[in-house]
Structures are given as structure tokens and as C-alpha cells.
Amino acid sequence: xxxxxxxxxxxxPDKMLLEEAGRLLREGALVAFPTETVYGLGGxxxxxxxxxxxxxxxxxxxxxxxxxxxxxMAALEILAVDIPELAYRLAERFWPGPLTMILKKSKLVPxxxxxxxxTVAIRMPSDKIAQEIIRASGTYIAAPSANLSGRPSxxxxxxxxxxxxxxxxxxxxxxxxxxGLESSIIDLSGEVPVILRPGFITKEDxxxxxxxxxxxxxxxxxxxxxxxxxxxxxxxxxHYAPKGQITIVEGxxxxxxxxxxxxxxxxxxxxxxxxxLCAEETKEQYVCRKIYSLGSLKSEKExxxxxxxxxxxxxxxxxxxxxxxxxxxxKLSGAIMNRLRKAAGYQIxxx
Numbered sequence: 054x055x056x057x058x059x060x061x062x063x064x065x066p067d068k069m070l071l072e073e074a075g076r077l078l079r080e081g082a083l084v085a086f087p088t089e090t091v092y093g094l095g096g097x098x099x100x101x102x103x104x105x106x107x108x109x110x111x112x113x114x115x116x117x118x119x120x121x122x123x124x125x126m127a128a129l130e131i132l133a134v135d136i137p138e139l140a141y142r143l144a145e146r147f148w149p150g151p152l153t154m155i156l157k158k159s160k161l162v163p164x165x166x167x168x169x170x171x172t173v174a175i176r177m178p179s180d181k182i183a184q185e186i187i188r189a190s191g192t193y194i195a196a197p198s199a200n201l202s203g204r205p206s207x208x209x210x211x212x213x214x215x216x217x218x219x220x221x222x223x224x225x226x227x228x229x230x231x232x233g234l235e236s237s238i239i240d241l242s243g244e245v246p247v248i249l250r251p252g253f254i255t256k257e258d259x260x261x262x263x264x265x266x267x268x269x270x271x272x273x274x275x276x277x278x279x280x281x282x283x284x285x286x287x288x289x290x291x292h293y294a295p296k297g298q299i300t301i302v303e304g305x306x307x308x309x310x311x312x313x314x315x316x317x318x319x320x321x322x323x324x325x326x327x328x329x330l331c332a333e334e335t336k337e338q339y340v341c342r343k344i345y346s347l348g349s350l351k352s353e354k355e356x357x358x359x360x361x362x363x364x365x366x367x368x369x370x371x372x373x374x375x376x377x378x379x380x381x382x383x384k385l386s387g388a389i390m391n392r393l394r395k396a397a398g399y400q401i402x403x404x
Contacts, residue, residue, distance in 0.1 A: 058210070060226040063181050070225075071182075075189025077222050078133050083110055084385045085213045086186050087227035087317040088178040090236050090252070091206040092152050092198030092213050093122065095186070096130075096223065104165035104195055110220040110265075113202040118168035119195040120153050120236070123177050124187040132173055134159050142242050142262050149179035151232055151253040179282070182227040187315045192268040200237060201304060205293050205396065206362040208233045211367055233358035234388050240269070248272060251387040253357070272391065276399050292395045295364040297328070297372040299397035304404035305377040310338045312404045313376045319339045320374050328367055332356070343372060349354035353385040360389060364396060 059070050074084050081103050084095045094111060096103035098121040100224050108115050120134060126144065129136065132238040133156035140154055156172035167173050178184065198206040201216045210226035217224065237252030239259060247267045248256060259266045300316075302309050313329055317340065320327040329342040334345045349353030367375055377397070380389045394401070 054219055054220055054222070056214075056224055057225060058218075058224045060210075061182055062262070066185060066255055071185045071189045074225055077216070078186070078190040078288045081106075082222040083107060084186065084221075084223045084225065085210075085221055086183055086195075086225040087180055087210070087215060087230060088122075088133050089180045089231045090178070090197040090234060091208055091230050091232075092210065093178075093183070093194075094110060094195040094199035094213075094217065095122070095190075095194040097190070098122075098164065098166050099161060100192045101163045101165040102167065104163065107195060107197065110217060111197065111200070111202045113197065115165075115170045117197075117202075118170060118172075118174055119166050119197050120164065120176050121162070121173040122194045122196050123175060123184065124184045125177075125294065129156075129175060131146055131161055132159055132175055132281060133157060137241055138262055139246065141242075143259075144177070144240070146262055147254055147258075148177040149184065151179075151235045151236040152176065153250075153339055155237040155238065155249065156315075157242050157281060158179070163242045172240075174238065176393035180227070180231075182225065184206075186225070203292060204277055205295060205361040207365075208358065208361050212362075215365075223329060227255055229358070231358070231389075232354065233305075233361060234378055234392060239266070251391050253385065254327060255387060257384075257385060271336055274396075274399075275401075292359065293364065294398065295367045295372070295375070295394045297375045298366055298378055299375045299393070299400065301377050301379055301393060301397050301401045302404060303381075303401060304333065308404045309378055310335060312402070313339050313378075314338075316376055326373045326377045328370075328372040330363060330375055330381065332378060335378065343367075343370060347380070350380070353389075356380055357385050357389055360392060373385065 096107045137159045153176040162173045199213045207213045208230040237254040238250040240247040328341045329341045333346045333349045346360040
């Protein structure tokens with residue numbers, strides 16, 4: 054398959070290109086496009102064949118649900134039933150934006166899109182290109198992250214090209230994703246709202262609107278959760294992982310730096326390509342040939358935006374072993390560490 058790559062300027066989008074992307078989606082083709090979180094791999098969420106093609110292109114297990122992306126509130130009542138009042142309050146506060154809500158699905162939504170579940174995941178992205186492509190399609194777009202299953206999520210078009218060129222009809226280059234972490238997912242299909250995936254919208258944010266919010270046990274897990282039923286993307290299988298093995302080193306900063314430097318020296322002495330993942334504040338304290346700084350701890354959004362790009366760069370530069378600090382001092386630490394723990398396969402060293 055020949056994959057067409059087009060570039061769209063957010064400030065001055067080419068309407069003809071947007072319409073072409075919409076037409077392809079409407080016809081059952083796959084189009085990768087930017088959102089404010091990460092790049093998504095879009096297909097018509099109401100077509101079973103399109104959902105099957107998404108799973109095939111990603112190499113994704115078919116019991117891993119897809120998120121349907123919408124561009125207006127009217128779509129909510131078309132795709133979901135028995136919608137609680139809390140959903141409308143959350144939408145008013147956080148949509149368009151990096152929030153996905155799990156609701157009881159309508160009959161219109163095929164089980165191929167929901168991973169066989171009676172619930173549907175719905176999000177309204179704030180990215181202008183994403184919104185225009187959804188509108189141009191005239192339908193509702195199922196769009197998981199536009200990467201091969203298990204790999205770090207794509208925050209740039211080049212990441213998508215690396216993974217999916219030749220597997221999809223079109224890739225839309227709209228520049229870097231703003232946030233760099235997938236959306237927060239909250240399950241509203243039960244009596245108590247449950248966070249299934251932490252993201253830019255935190256538990257504290259939800260608690261300003263909902264009287265009671267819980268974390269799903271999979272979010273707090275310290276080992277892979279392959280035996281659970283995945284109600285949302287990222288709950289069950291290994292995710293976000295580079296080819297090199299990551300070990301997270303946790304503890305007081307001085308002890309962490311000392312231990313990582315010791316481990317790096319051991320690996321490099323064996324001739325193993327080794328890297329360090331750290332904050333800008335500690336970068337100069339490491340002795341390692343390859344150091345990836347995610348940014349300052351004073352800018353949590355900077356760290357979240359750079360995480361997946363750094364993991365992908367480690368693949369490009371063929372790093373075999375990666376030692377990472379723990380980024381647990383910011384508002385987004387829950388989301389950042391959720392991704393990093395999964396990428397490391399929960400391999401954590403306490404010092």
C-alpha cells in the first residue's frame with residue numbers, strides 16, 4: 054500500500070486536504086492525524102471493517118477497545134445511552150480536550166469498535182486539525198494512538214511514518230502534539246466514577262466536579278495486568294515500550310544519581326549501549342555517553358511532551374539499556390509514571 058503523507062498548517066489549514074482526509078475515512082480507509090494528546094490512527098468508528106483494519110494495521114489485540122472521537126455534543130447522545138448527568142458536567146468543563154468518558158454504548162456502535170464490550174469510549178479532541186477532519190468525514194472516528202501496538206505513542210508525524218507507512222492510506226502531518234500523553238479515561242458506566250487511565254486531567258481535577266472518584270486497580274498495579282478485562286486502552290497489554298530495557302530507579306535524588314552512574318559504568322564496561330532518562334535539573338550529574346533530558350521539573354507539561362519522543366529516540370540510537378529517574382514531583386506524575394512503569398515492564402529499583 055502506498056501511504057500519502059500530507060502537511061496541514063493549523064493556522065491556515067488547506068480545506069481541500071481536510072476534505073480528502075474526511076472522504077477517505079468515510080470510505081473506510083485509515084488516516085493518521087494529530088490530536089493535542091498524541092497522533093491517532095483514524096477509521097470510521099461505525100464500520101466493523103474499518104475497526105478490523107485499525108487492529109490489523111497496529112497489530113493490536115481485538116479485545117483492546119478503541120476510542121471514538123467526535124466534534125460536537127450532539128454525537129454523545131447518538132453513540133451512548135443512559136448518560137449520567139455527571140457526563141454532561143465533565144464535558145462542559147473538559148471538552149474539547151484530553152478527556153475520554155466510558156459510557157453505555159448505543160446499538161449504533163459495533164462491538165468491533167468496543168472490543169466486544171457494552172460500553173463505548175468517547176472523546177472530543179481540542180486539536181483544530183482533528184476537529185476539522187472529523188467534521189469532514191461526516192461520521193465518528195475511532196482513533197487509537199497511531200503506532201504499532203506496544204511501541205511508544207507517536208507525538209510527531211515522523212513517528213507515525215516510522216511505524217505505519219505502507220499500512221494506512223494517509224498520514225497527516227500537523228506538527229508536534231501539544232500534551233504528549235494520551236487522554237485521561239474515566240468510566241461513568243457504573244455507580245462510582247473510576248479512572249481507568251491517568252492523563253492531563255487528574256483525579257484532583259475530577260474531584261472538583263464529582264463527589265467521589267476512584268482509581269481502577271490496574272492503574273495502581275505494580276505488575277502487568279494481562280488477566281483483566283480491558284475496559285479502556287492501555288489497561289491490559291505491554292505499552293509504550295522501546296526496544297531497550299528500561300529500569301526505573303527510585304529514591305532520594307542523590308542516591309538515585311549515584312546508583313544510576315554505577316549501573317551505567319557496569320553496562321558501558323561490557324560494551325552495552327546505555328542511556329539515562331532524567332530531568333534537566335540533574336542532567337549534568339550523570340556520567341553516560343547518552344543522556345535524554347525530558348525537561349525541567351518546573352514544567353510538567355514539558356516532561357510529558359518529551360517522554361515518548363525520548364523513548365523513540367533511544368530506539369533510533371539503538372540503546373540496549375536505559376536507566377530512568379522517577380518523575381513523581383509534579384501534578385502530572387501519576388500520568389507520566391503510569392506510562393513509564395508500563396514502558397519498563399514494571400522493572401523498578403528502590404535505593
